[in-house]
Amino acid sequence: MLVYACLILLPAAAALTFCDKETLLLFFDKIDLNKNGKVERTEADDVAKRIDVSNDTRITVDEAREALSAVEPRLKGKEDFLFNFFDLDKSGDVTSADVDAIFRLVDLDNDGANAKEEFLNFLEKICIF
Numbered sequence: 185m186l187v188y189a190c191l192i193l194l195p196a197a198a199a200l201t202f203c204d205k206e207t208l209l210l211f212f213d214k215i216d217l218n219k220n221g222k223v224e225r226t227e228a229d230d231v232a233k234r235i236d237v238s239n240d241t242r243i244t245v246d247e248a249r250e251a252l253s254a255v256e257p258r259l260k261g262k263e264d265f266l267f268n269f270f271d272l273d274k275s276g277d278v279t280s281a282d283v284d285a286i287f288r289l290v291d292l293d294n295d296g297a298n299a300k301e302e303f304l305n306f307l308e309k310i311c312i313f
């Protein structure tokens with residue numbers, strides 16, 4: 185019963201998934217371009233544009249493999265994990281719909297930015313570490 189109670193608290197779009205917390209936090213810090221401890225939507229969009237090499241507003245797994253390590257060299261080898269994590273609707277590409285959904289789920293105080301604390305809170309809900 186306890187397991188069931190936990191499951192119904194999960195956001196509908198997200199399922200429990202194995203997470204590499206270190207990689208996710210490294211990526212979070214990297215997206216936080218102005219280093220204020222929060223990821224604003226503009227920052228997420230800027231980073232997405234850098235990874236979207238073909239400039240069609242969709243990030244494919246090939247683009248993630250090609251461009252993610254240019255954002256942060258230590259993310260080399262973690263591309264598939266990050267791609268699958270952010271492809272929330274599992275459509276095979278990461279689009280602004282995925283970013284919108286993640287922003288909504290993470291932004292508990294609804295201030296339009298994802299604070300690191302909120303991100304950690306989100307990971308606690310959806311991740312198996």
Ligand SMILES: [Ca+2]
Nearest residue numbers: 216220222224
């Ligand atoms: Ca920021």
Ligand SMILES: [Ca+2]
Nearest residue numbers: 236238240242
């Ligand atoms: Ca693309």
Ligand SMILES: [Ca+2]
Nearest residue numbers: 271275277278
């Ligand atoms: Ca998607």
